[in-house]
Amino acid sequence: MIPTRRDLFAWGGGLAGGMLFTPVPWKVLDDVSIWSQNWPWIPQPARGPVEEKLSSCTLCPNACGMRVRMAAGSPVGLSGMAGHPVSRGALCPLGFGAHQLNWHPSRLRNPLHRGRKTSWEEATAAFRKALGEGPIAIIDGRTGRAASTVLERFAAAHGATYAAARTAEEKALGPYQRWTGVPTSSLGYDLENARTIVSFGAPLLDGWATPGRFTRLWSERAAGSSNPALRLIQVEPVQSRTAAFAWRWVNVRMGSESALASALARVLMEERLVTARGPMPSESVNELAGKTGLAAETIQSLARALVERGPVVAISAGDNPSVAALNVVLGAVGARGGILRRGGGTKSPVPVEALSGRMRAVLIDSTVPWEVRPNVDAEVFRFAAWHGGTTTADWLLPAPGFLEALTDVPTPPASAIETYAVATPLMAAEGSKDAARFLAEIDPAAGSLEDAIKARCEAIYHAGKGGLIGPEPQPVKGLASADKLYEALGNGAVWTGEAGTPGGLRCDLKEWPGPSAMESPAGWTDGWTAPVLPPLAAKLYRESDLRQAPARSDV
Amino acid sequence: MTSAATGVVMADRRLQVRGEARSSTARFALWLAPWVLLLALGIYAGGLCLYYGLNQTNMNNRFAFGLWIFLDLGIIALGAGAFFTGFLVYILGRTELKPVLNSAVVLGFICYSGAMAVLMIDVGQPLRAWFTFWHPNVHSMLTEVTFCITCYLLVLTLEYIPVVLRNRQLRKLPPFVVFEHRMHLLMPVLAGIGTLLSFFHQGSLGGLYGVLRGRPFAFRQGFAIWPSTFFLFILSAVAVGPSFLMLVTAAARKLTGRKLVPSNVFPRLGFISGVLLAAYVALKAVDTLIWLNVTSPAVGFAPWEYYAYKPFGTTLLFAEIVVFGLLPAVLLVQGRWLLPGAALACCGILLNRFVLTVQTLALPTLSFDPFLSYTPSWQEVASFGGVVAYGVILYSLSYRYLPLFPQSKEQTHVSGR
Amino acid sequence: MKARYGMAIDLDRCTGCGACMVACASENNVPRLPKATERTGITPMLVHPVSDGKTGVAFIPMPCMQCEDETPCVKVCPQQAVELDRATGIVMQMPQRCLGCRYCMTACPYHSRYFNWWDPAWPAGMERTLNPGVAVRMRGVVEKCNMCHARLHAAEDKAAEAGKRQIEAADYVPACVESCPTGAIRFGDLNDGASEVAKASRTPEAFRLLARLGTEPKIYYTSKRAWVRALAERHPAGEPSQPAAPVAAGGGEVKHG
Structure with a gap:
């Protein structure tokens, strides 16, 4: 029998219908759904045990304590180390993406x-x-x-x-080193005890020193309050993030920070708001006020606000002797809540x-x-x-x-x-x-790094001061040997010495310092040592309106 | 002439509709050539989008729907002539419209298959499109749309098949004749199913935006689970469907120089279109007033703000309702300016779909949102151009080889050629 | 007991540093793609700078608002790729089921949903840094913040290992919450009346964005500043609020904060 065209149609139809009752079409559909979820070119995370290590961020000198999540031998996530005495569990926005830097396309692999x-x-x-x-x-x-x-x-x-x-931050401490002979690495701000902080352009809330330190302090004592326990006065020609969230923002003319610091010092001394006596700025308050673009009365009221609630300390964005001299006038050098000398330093x-x-x-x-x-x-x-x-x-x-x-x-x-x-x-x-x-x-x-680190451990161990923070907190005195200290530090513990104490710093100003050029405030990216930023920083610079892209390459 | 070319000409002649004059093969090829080029470009552009992903478009996270969705909604509304003519002929028995029925079916098929093709490029993972049937979310308007459009495209295909089978050569095969005859008996049933399906998906397309609680510009109160746009979309689609049919037929008439349909068809189509359009305009006006005065203020959105951003001023609202709504309705009912009226009506529905799809996304929702703009990329424009070209080519082929206008023969003497 | 996880974000504490955005992207294996812009990039946590047009500046961190009622995205998804988990209150996106129609993105009034316009890609070797708890999404699907669901899973596993039914609150903290240097983002169970979020959400300073839409978002904001609270809604009476980044203001004025 010769099949007719009709038979062919019938068979074809029957075949198609019959197929529906076999697993074939359903298996194909199922496979399609799996393929379409697992294309071979989509990278998938490596499987492996996840463990957490403690360490410190080394991308800038600000020494944030870090928790590093490791999987299959690679870091897969970073977070702050809670309880760290300085960074206080925070990392900077760039730090959260730092673990990807080692595979950055700009990585140098060959000399x-x-x-x-x-x-x-x-x-x-x-x-x-x-x-x-x-x-x-x-x-x-x-x-x-x-x-x-x-x-x-x-x-x-x-x-x-x-x-x-x-x-x-080190440059900002320069004048005190010149005047007291104490190296900048032995000087610090006692922010935790200050009640008024006047910042001359220092980006306290946006990339100044160890990021968690001031932001946490501000959050606890100032944020959202019209009468905060910690008064932050920001002197800055632009409304930076710090200026926007300060208790007061003093909008001065570009480059007139020295003039304002001098004017404030003059008002403080003239109105006998401080006990300090010493060289005065040669220019009058009115002359200085003219430079800043502020009214003399504004400066006078600001000066009174400065001393209303002590301790007060002034912080500059860079090396600014006028601001340092203002601190001398305010009695903040070597005083509680001011600039302290601490242990260590070279x-x-x-x-x-x-x-x-x-x-x-x-x-x-x-x-x-x-x-x-x-x-x-x-x-x-x-x-x-x-x-x-x-x-x-x-x-x-x-x-x-x-x-x-x-x-x-x-x-x-x-x-x-x-x-x-x-x-x-x-x-x-x-x-x-x-x-x-x-x-x-x-x-x-x-010499070798290991030996140098061990030597430092010996020194700390023999001094017997301070204690360890981290997985097993304990005082140094409780440790059996310097090697134990070395071992604990290797496991991510942080040694904390004693806080700086008032006194021991003496500044005698011979004459009022001349005006200094304003240094533009540093930000997150300026202290960042790597010449590239973590790829995910693009979320801040390119994929949102949150921040202006830094001059530094972000690829 | 080479033998291959001769073969093509012979085949072309053999396939043509019997007893009707058609242009020469060369002239027809010349007509098709630019459209084929456009189709090729469209396929290339669509291929780019499928291969490289939707980054080839200028859509973005804020403008997640763009040109494609606007035009999909537009052509599906214009393609409503297919189901509505079937409904009028088979269900309501308006046999005087039978001369345009085949043409309406082909148009509908083109609009729907074209829209489906674009939708398959528009989704990020076309291979997973069938998940909608597997894990349907019955609360989603898009599920309703997907189900109804898919089923209706099937119905349109079934309606198209008998037209194809009436080709001169295919009719020589007895099984096809029998099959075609059987299909013809089914037509009223298919028309009924088609009407039901179309009714729902035209409505759901409107519901698509009307349910967007998060977009007060589009959100509307309604009846049961259906927002008012559900009903307005149905009404506007059936109102302009006949107008679009009339426009395309008139264009075909102009191009072929033949009368194609009896002279009573256009006024009839125009009247139906006009009356429905008038009803639509009235209801749309009422709906707009309720929305501006009740629905929108209730969620904290001041209606004047919607029209505070150029180019979306109140002029646009006026144009949509009056210039492209009321005016064509009057023109179509009164019957003297049928084609301009139909053209205005079609533009009106496109404007309505544009406003709902594009303005909705351009307008800010959060108090700190900016007003957004978006310009489609060439790939978006070209893939849509490809769909238009596909439509023109399919319609031209259907006209040449299939009895698109069965009563055209009787009308031939009217025409000069 | 059912939980309703939510956040209370103190806008007077957010300095707009962006740590949450980077920490979120890292936790959730979000790629950085060279061509992505602020309109095509994936930022499940996004901080919006806003200003009152004078000297007032605020930053609004916006994760998914986790709408509880009439959840716009859940309602519109044709294939149930989004669901509201009634046990946690988290609106879950399942990228494996998403076909990329983007209807949910048009439905979301908060623009909290992001489409993968590109295939995810990392420079050679960098895929080793991917978080093993989270699958990478391919191109053509929508994603959003799911409150670091992988961390919830880990916390549940930990509780189960210890033979407990309930997780420890400290074990489940989303990446953005953990990363915030000022503690502006508070997270917890809104059903637990004693939790910090629940308390914050009941203060007179608390508000939610576009609450009048009736979608019951579970992300609360708090601010003592009236103009910041006014950002919650568009203003039918006044001028529309204009977005603005912090800019330099002229004149020598002292701002009293």
Whole structure:
């Protein structure tokens, strides 16, 4: 029998209908739904046991305590370490995305010589040669670390200059160091005991010093209150976030912060609102007021507000001697709620700005912000974990990235309390080397990081002061040995020393300081040592209206 | 002429509708060429969207619906002529409209299949579209729309098949003739089902926006689970369906130079369209007043604010109701300016759909929201151009090879050609 | 016992630092895509800067408002890819079931829903930093804040291991709440009258955005500033509020805060 066209249609129809009663179409549908959820090119998180480690953030000197969630050997999330004496469980907005930085596309993986791939051997040979010819300088970005000891020791042994870049907070403490001889790394603000804070452009609520410290304090004592226990007066020509949330915002003309500080000091002394007597600003209140754009009466009422509720302390955005002198007039230097001398700290090295002229070579540590370029004509060896774009460095040497190498974390700038922590490597750093190890390989006498950290532990242990905060809080005296301290710090504990005490600081002003150039306030990104920002920072800069994109590359 | 070209011409001749003059193969090919190009561009653009994802469009998180949804709603409303003509002919027995019925079915099929094609590009995961049937959320207007449109497209396909089977060559096959005959008996049933389905999805398309509690510009009170836009959409769609049918037929008449339908059809279509449009305008006006005075203020939205942002001023509201509503209704009922009236009515429904889809999303909801704008990307425009081209091509082919206007033969003598 | 998780966000404490946005994106494996803008990026937590047009500035952190009643997105989703979990009050988005029609996005008055316009991608190696508790969403689906549901799961697992029925409140804290340096975002069970959120939600300073729409959002805001509270609704009587970022104000004035 020859099938007719009709039969074909009948069979076709029957087949289609019959298929519905087989698993085939349903299995296909099911598979489609699974495929459409699991395309092979969609990355999925690695499975593995999740564990939490304690550490400290090392991306800027502000030493926030961190909890690091680790899965399958990689960090998968960061959060603040509750109970940390300075950072108080907070991290900055950038910090929350820091764990992704090590895979940033700008990560430096190979030593580069003027943009060309080279080897560590060549870099070492070139540096040895330069060292032989001299003179050279070694620039540190964060003093007081074990690595700093190595850099400094190497510099001393080879006749090199050991210089350091400073943060805005350290610069702001500069005048007190000049007047009292106490290094900035031993000075801190006793914000916790202050009741009035007048900030001359310092971004207290938006990236000043250790982020959790002032924001938490402000939140507890000032936020939302018209008569706060902590009065924050912000002097700033623009309405920054700090100005917007201050108790009072004093809108001065750009660059007239020194003039206002001087005018306030003059009013305080003329109206005998303070007991201090000393050199007065040469200009009259009216002359100074003219510079600031404020009425003299406004300045007078502001001066009265300053002393209404003590202790009061003034904070500047950068090195501003007039503001420092105002603190002297207010009696805030060496006083409770003012500027205190605390334990720890090291002699301040030569500031990087002081370097000039011709040198044979300059070695820059990875803790020095990318933008900092010493004003010297030299062959530059720059350590960095990331390529920050344009550079004048001849050699770019890959340093370990975030949480990839052992480093210690000394007291953050501006802190009134001494702290010490250690960040142990949580990941392997392939092909990278930090400046301290690079120099120790050239001259083993410079010593190792481990030894320097152990030495610091010995010192803390023998002093027997303070205690540990972290997984197992206990006083130092309760520890069996310095090795136990080293071990505890390696597990994420933070050593906290004693808070600074009033007294021990004496400033005698010979004359009222002249006006100083205003330094633009630092923000979250300025203290950030890495030349790149975490990819997720784009949520703040590009994917929302929350913040202006920083000048620094955000890729 | 090469043998291949000869073959094409011969095939073209053999397939054409018997006893009716059609343009030469070359002329027809020339007519199709630009549309084929546009279709190719549309397929390319749609392909880009499917391959690279919807980042090819200019839609964004705030303008989550764009040009496509506006035009989908527009052409589905215009395609309402198909079900409504079927309803009039088969259910109400208005046989005088039978001459345009086939044309209406083809138009409906084009509008609905085109809209479906665009929707498949518009969703982010087309492969999961069937989930709606598997895990339907019965409370969602979109579920209703999806079910009804899918089913109605099936009905339209069933209605289209007999028209296709009446092709001269296909009629030579006995099983097809029998099948076609059987299908014809089914037509009243299909018309009934089609009417029911269309009634619901035209309404649900309106409900789509009317239920948006979070968008007070679109939100409307209503009857039971249906907001007022549900009923307004049905009414406006059946009102302009005949107008669109009239416009397309008039365009075909102009292009072919043939009369195609008896002279009493247009006034009849126009009258139906006009009366329904008048009813729609009246109800729309009442609905607008209730919304402006009751519904919107109740949730804290001042009605004047909706019209505070250019280009969405009160002029637009006036244009929608009066210039593109009342005016065409009068023109269509009165019967002297049928085609301008029909054109205005069609523009009016597009304007209504535009306002509901685009203005709703452009207007701020939070007190600190900005007013938004959006411009479609070329891929969006081109994929829609492809759908238009698809429609023109399918309609042209249907006209050439199928008895789209069965009574056209009797009308031939009227025409000059 | 049923919980109704909610937040009370103190707008007088939010300084707009953005830590919550970054912490949220990190926790939820949200990619950073080079072409994403403020209109196409995924920010389940989004902080809006607002101003009163003079010197008043506020920042409004906006996660999903977790509407309790007539939940707009739940109602409109054609295939039940969104549901309101009655045991927790969390509006759950299931990206695996979403077909990407985006109807829910047009329905949401808070613009709290985000579409994956691109396939998620990370620079080579960075996928190792993905949070193992949260699946990555593919392109073409909608996502939103689900109150760090993975953390709730983890807390429930922990409670179950300890043989307890109820989770410890301290074990379930969403990433944004945890990251806030000023403690502006308070989180907890609104059904528990003694919880901090429940108390805050009952103060006269508390308000909810667009509450008159009747969707009963579970995110409360508090502020002592009247103009900030007035942002809750559009104003039928006055001028429409205009959004503005903090800007430099002229003149030498002292602001009394």
